[in-house]
Amino acid sequence: MTGLTVLYDAGCALCTHLRHWLDRQPQLVPLDLVPAGSEEARRRFPALDHGATLEEITVVGDGGQVYRTEDAWIVCLWALAEHRPRAHWLASPAGRPLARMTVLAAARWRAASAGAGCHDGRCGTPLPPH
Template identity: 50%
Template sequence: MRELTVLYDAHCPLCRRFKDWLAAQRPATNGQGGVVRLRFVAAGSTYARALYPGLDHEATLREVTVVADDGSVYVGDRAWIVCLWATWEHRHTAVRLASPSLRPVARAIVQAAAGLRSWTSVRGGGDYADGCDGQCDRQG
């Protein structure tokens, strides 16, 4: 795995903060002599729809979604875990959270974040503010 595309809700302050935090992390190695590159795309944007026409883009606005360069799609707690896995400092935590014994903890954390997200969301009507099509959030 060389690249992960993180689809995040650009209207959600919590999602934007997570994106910024994740972008600032040191990337982990991919085991093939390189690093795991992260790309961030506003969920539901014109660009996201063009990149991944087969995804349920309304669902990507409700839950963080990550698409790997091999076509694998991770949603919810799996997406959060793979994001942590892509970082040098937090890979060990991701491996632990992915284990059967700690997976319920990962789900609970994601559910708690979703609850906070509903309090901080400023999205109105599902449209992007100021006519943004999400391409301004592309990196790479």
């Protein structure tokens, strides 16, 4: 695998924060960070359900592999120099429950933030770096 495209919700403060965090990390496999549902995402991946990509993180490998939910988080960590060992552990039977709980916690935070009208990026998520 020589590259991954991460489709993230650009309207979500948490997702945008994590996008900036991923971008700052040393990468073993290059990550191309593209807003989910964007014209660029639709052009690159016409067969994807783009509505679903706005609901859950989706990562597409350069060979057409599609990763969603905890598999997407794990493959993002696998692409990072400092986090590959953690990704291997999260992919194991011992680590997979933690990966799943992390994804569910993020989904609950997003749902609570959306319900509270937190669309201005000030919902308790650290601001992206300047």
